[in-house]
Amino acid sequence: MMPQTAIFTTLLVASLLFFCWSVYRRFSLVLYGQPEQRLDQPGRRLAEMFLYAFAQLRVLKKPFGLNHFVIFWSFMILALANGEFLVNGVFPSVSLALLPDGVHRVLLIAFDVVSLLTLVAIALSFVRRLVVRPPHLDSLYVKGRSPEAFLILSFIALLMLAYFGLHGSLVALGTENDPAAMPISSLVGAGLAAHPSMISTVYVVSWWLHALVLFAFICFLPHSKHMHILTAIPNCYFGALTWPATQPREKFEKGAVYGVGTVERFTWKDLFDSFTCTECGRCQAACPATNTGKPLNPRQIVHAIKTNLLENSHALREGRSGTLPLIGAEGEGTNTEEAIWSCTTCGACMEACPVLIEQMPKIVKMRRHLVETESRFPEELLNLFENMEQRSNPWGIAPGERAKWVSTLPVKPFVAGETEYLLYVGCAGSFDSRAKQVTVALATVLNAAGVSWGILGKDEKCCGDSLRRLGNEYLFEKMALENVELFRERGVTKVITLCPHCLTTLKNDYRQYGLELEVVHQSELIAELIRSGRIKLDKKDGSFGRIAYHDPCYLGRHNDIFDAPRTLVQSATGSAAVEAERTGRNSFCCGAGGGRMWMEEFTGERVNHARVDELLAQKPDTICVACPYCMTMMEDGLKDKGAGQVRVKDVVEVLAEGLLRKNA
Amino acid sequence: MLVVVCVKQVPDTTQVQIDPVTNTLIREGVPFIVNPYDTHAVEQALRFKDRFGCRVAAISMGPPNAEATLRKALAQGVDRAVLLSDRTFGGADTLATSKVLAAAIEKLAQEEEVGVVICGKQTIDGDTAQVGPGIATRLNFSQLTLVDRVDDLDISGKKIRVSRKLEGRHEHVEAPLPVLLTVVRELNRPRYPTVAMRLDSADAQVEVWDNKVLQLDVNSIGLKGSPTWVSRIFSPERAKGEMLGDGVHDPEGAAQLLIDKMLEKDLLAL
Ligand SMILES: Cc1cc2nc3c(=O)[nH]c(=O)nc-3n(C[C@H](O)[C@H](O)[C@@H](O)COP(=O)(O)OP(=O)(O)OC[C@H]3O[C@@H](n4cnc5c(N)ncnc54)[C@H](O)[C@@H]3O)c2cc1C
Ligand code: SF4
Numbered sequence A: 001m002m003p004q005t006a007i008f009t010t011l012l013v014a015s016l017l018f019f020c021w022s023v024y025r026r027f028s029l030v031l032y033g034q035p036e037q038r039l040d041q042p043g044r045r046l047a048e049m050f051l052y053a054f055a056q057l058r059v060l061k062k063p064f065g066l067n068h069f070v071i072f073w074s075f076m077i078l079a080l081a082n083g084e085f086l087v088n089g090v091f092p093s094v095s096l097a098l099l100p101d102g103v104h105r106v107l108l109i110a111f112d113v114v115s116l117l118t119l120v121a122i123a124l125s126f127v128r129r130l131v132v133r134p135p136h137l138d139s140l141y142v143k144g145r146s147p148e149a150f151l152i153l154s155f156i157a158l159l160m161l162a163y164f165g166l167h168g169s170l171v172a173l174g175t176e177n178d179p180a181a182m183p184i185s186s187l188v189g190a191g192l193a194a195h196p197s198m199i200s201t202v203y204v205v206s207w208w209l210h211a212l213v214l215f216a217f218i219c220f221l222p223h224s225k226h227m228h229i230l231t232a233i234p235n236c237y238f239g240a241l242t243w244p245a246t247q248p249r250e251k252f253e254k255g256a257v258y259g260v261g262t263v264e265r266f267t268w269k270d271l272f273d274s275f276t277c278t279e280c281g282r283c284q285a286a287c288p289a290t291n292t293g294k295p296l297n298p299r300q301i302v303h304a305i306k307t308n309l310l311e312n313s314h315a316l317r318e319g320r321s322g323t324l325p326l327i328g329a330e331g332e333g334t335n336t337e338e339a340i341w342s343c344t345t346c347g348a349c350m351e352a353c354p355v356l357i358e359q360m361p362k363i364v365k366m367r368r369h370l371v372e373t374e375s376r377f378p379e380e381l382l383n384l385f386e387n388m389e390q391r392s393n394p395w396g397i398a399p400g401e402r403a404k405w406v407s408t409l410p411v412k413p414f415v416a417g418e419t420e421y422l423l424y425v426g427c428a429g430s431f432d433s434r435a436k437q438v439t440v441a442l443a444t445v446l447n448a449a450g451v452s453w454g455i456l457g458k459d460e461k462c463c464g465d466s467l468r469r470l471g472n473e474y475l476f477e478k479m480a481l482e483n484v485e486l487f488r489e490r491g492v493t494k495v496i497t498l499c500p501h502c503l504t505t506l507k508n509d510y511r512q513y514g515l516e517l518e519v520v521h522q523s524e525l526i527a528e529l530i531r532s533g534r535i536k537l538d539k540k541d542g543s544f545g546r547i548a549y550h551d552p553c554y555l556g557r558h559n560d561i562f563d564a565p566r567t568l569v570q571s572a573t574g575s576a577a578v579e580a581e582r583t584g585r586n587s588f589c590c591g592a593g594g595g596r597m598w599m600e601e602f603t604g605e606r607v608n609h610a611r612v613d614e615l616l617a618q619k620p621d622t623i624c625v626a627c628p629y630c631m632t633m634m635e636d637g638l639k640d641k642g643a644g645q646v647r648v649k650d651v652v653e654v655l656a657e658g659l660l661r662k663n664a
Numbered sequence B: 001m002l003v004v005v006c007v008k009q010v011p012d013t014t015q016v017q018i019d020p021v022t023n024t025l026i027r028e029g030v031p032f033i034v035n036p037y038d039t040h041a042v043e044q045a046l047r048f049k050d051r052f053g054c055r056v057a058a059i060s061m062g063p064p065n066a067e068a069t070l071r072k073a074l075a076q077g078v079d080r081a082v083l084l085s086d087r088t089f090g091g092a093d094t095l096a097t098s099k100v101l102a103a104a105i106e107k108l109a110q111e112e113e114v115g116v117v118i119c120g121k122q123t124i125d126g127d128t129a130q131v132g133p134g135i136a137t138r139l140n141f142s143q144l145t146l147v148d149r150v151d152d153l154d155i156s157g158k159k160i161r162v163s164r165k166l167e168g169r170h171e172h173v174e175a176p177l178p179v180l181l182t183v184v185r186e187l188n189r190p191r192y193p194t195v196a197m198r199l200d201s202a203d204a205q206v207e208v209w210d211n212k213v214l215q216l217d218v219n220s221i222g223l224k225g226s227p228t229w230v231s232r233i234f235s236p237e238r239a240k241g242e243m244l245g246d247g248v249h250d251p252e253g254a255a256q257l258l259i260d261k262m263l264e265k266d267l268l269a270l
């Protein structure tokens, strides 16, 4: 064996061993997590993996994502070239040249072009991190301009340069067997030909550079955020198939542990997520809490899990919980309680994440621990929990008053067989004086369209949405079971909800209790009534002026209902609603979701102020919403901003007024 | 040392209405809750337990379904719960109620010395605020009502220092043990039971003591032992409210008038 081959082989074997050991050390930690089923429906999972990992659908949603797309695919293609290099280093007689000429030629062209593209992409990445410096690249503990980031970028750049040095010198030496297939290497070769004395030195240096950088990369990879090169593809395969990632049920039995208070209480998938995070900062850029100066940053939640797991790994391997707390005072690897309570469960983070990490459910799991095991939560919530438990509504109003909104209307009770739809009014629609007006508007529209509907009246109970998002799963389960029982007893199969939170709870959460209902949001049903001609609006109502529409998170992002509410506005007024800068899937929360409706906001700017400002930038006369919580937040925000002249209307109110005007 | 808390099950008065014909409370379908002041009494007892390791017993006089109230106290962490339930206890006024409760406390004291008894300031249904003082008098305990802060409990020195919330002022007082406190809401924030505590309390035993256990003279308890009886309950006629200013043209002026009036009648706690 040549000494070069011997050294190369030794280093390669050492690097590969180190790599395998590191990967094993890390991945074995994932197994300390709790079990979770993520292997069902392999067909769908493969499709997701293809779309998100290989076609990089999410990555490409941001303009700079194209750069990553180029690097990713170059990596895939160059994996062949690098594989050849490694094999060839050990067995000098083996190379891709053994392939049929045509195939080899195509590969050579590809390697050459792709290497150049990668160099350009890496240069752009340098510029982005050094000059453009998007703020979301920095979090508290990971900086966009970290040595690690530059080290990896430099590794890749060096690898490409070494590739051209290597093949350029081979071209210049005349030993490259198909130089015509290597346009860029040929250019380098032509340059080198002018300095014949240097060619062999360049060859040797490039060859070793290529080898050493590759070995270093192999060794470093599992210890860096570039671990995502290994984990992102499987992570997309294991991604949640249900959206929203509806929180799993808990088993309530003696001796059980609830929620997540130490890192190993997360599921293996949660832990795997943390190893997959690319620190791209997209979730942080989208998060309403981070954006308004709260101590919550979804990226940091994920980062904290990884850091905590690694820090505590020694203890975990010995069968103990580690000493670094998962929830506690601010520090790397620990989440603060204020951060955990700041989440609106809006889902913007999950929508933004290119590698399908599920940040929000992790936050809810930690809330469960705080509420159910520690009984520690913001003071305001005690009242909410008691009101929910004793009076089945967040305000603690007497349940007997639930049906008071009907006083002015002929409303029938729901009777299975006679009534088609149950109108599940919900707590806001029943008790909140502003939302009650929306309920009346909805009732008017349903009657005008001849829909057969009825209510449960004072037997209706709260759906429990806030409780579940706040981590009070015990109480949620109690209420869910009562409701499921009630719906079954009354023979309910089709439900209209006024509120997107009721919608998601009845439709997605109650499914876990074996209740399959056909649940529609009022806007969906009414849009359908318009389409089928059961609601006709010939005269358009211009009295609302310029309307800006705000997508409620639980209607849009969580339940994919974007067009229906816009249809209502368009049909009633004859013109489309104007859109805020962040809209549709990327809409920005009003601040009330996840039980935040019932909590004070002490830190930073108010979320509703940020959203109202964004909507006011469109100079609307009316802001349209389709959720009673959004209604409260928008109205309060406008008041605080001194923009009382702008009205807030639910889309169904706009339509109802159109109908009334028509009938008048 | 044993700390005893007295808790009463009351109808959720936000939901109680008075039948205009019979002039009685319509209790049908009205859910029961723990008397809100008593939740603060339980919390204080549990804080003594957390701090000094003393044991806590909760007692309640009422019908069998009042067990739910005691279960809640168990879920919050009290060690023992006793329901005082017997047909002969029914229809009691404050005199007869405090007699039964005092007898139960004396019985508990046979097993373990009772240092502190804690009651709510008053109930939201009877509203008399007499039961606590009634118990203290019968047991010959020091009596500290309207407690809004406990400054110190000195078990070995057998004394307690508290602050009492009186109209417009606070009083800092010290009294020897054994003592009976009645407490106001400002005292503390009741704890929320953890799931484990709820599940544990589901099979914890609520002891039921009837008059065979307490052995009280049946003529001195319940309806028979109650000199007071309620002849009529009614909602007071409300005189039509006085109009203040012009709310349409000068809302700020009207609001100012209203605030002045409220200050004048001492309706605003400033
Ligand atoms: C509408 C109405 C009017 C009434 N009017 C009168 C009346 O004018 N005069 C009268 O003597 N009785 C009256 N009663 C009966 C009386 O209220 C209760 O039955 C009496 O036993 C308790 O008094 P209280 O609820 O006012 O308690 P309070 O003296 O206000 O209660 C103070 C504290 O004592 C403890 N406590 C009270 N009752 C119990 C209990 N059963 N078990 C455990 N702890 C307890 C609790 O800690 C409570 O916070 C009335 C009842 C009602 C419903
Ligand atoms: S769900 Fe919304 S508020 Fe919560 S972390 Fe994600 S983006 Fe932030």
Ligand code: SF4
Pocket (backbone or CB within 6 Å): A276, A277, A278, A279, A280, A281, A282, A283, A284, A298, A299, A302, A349, A352, A353, A354, A355, A356, A357, A359
């Ligand atoms: S969690 Fe996802 S979106 Fe957030 S930084 Fe990590 S990879 Fe990016």
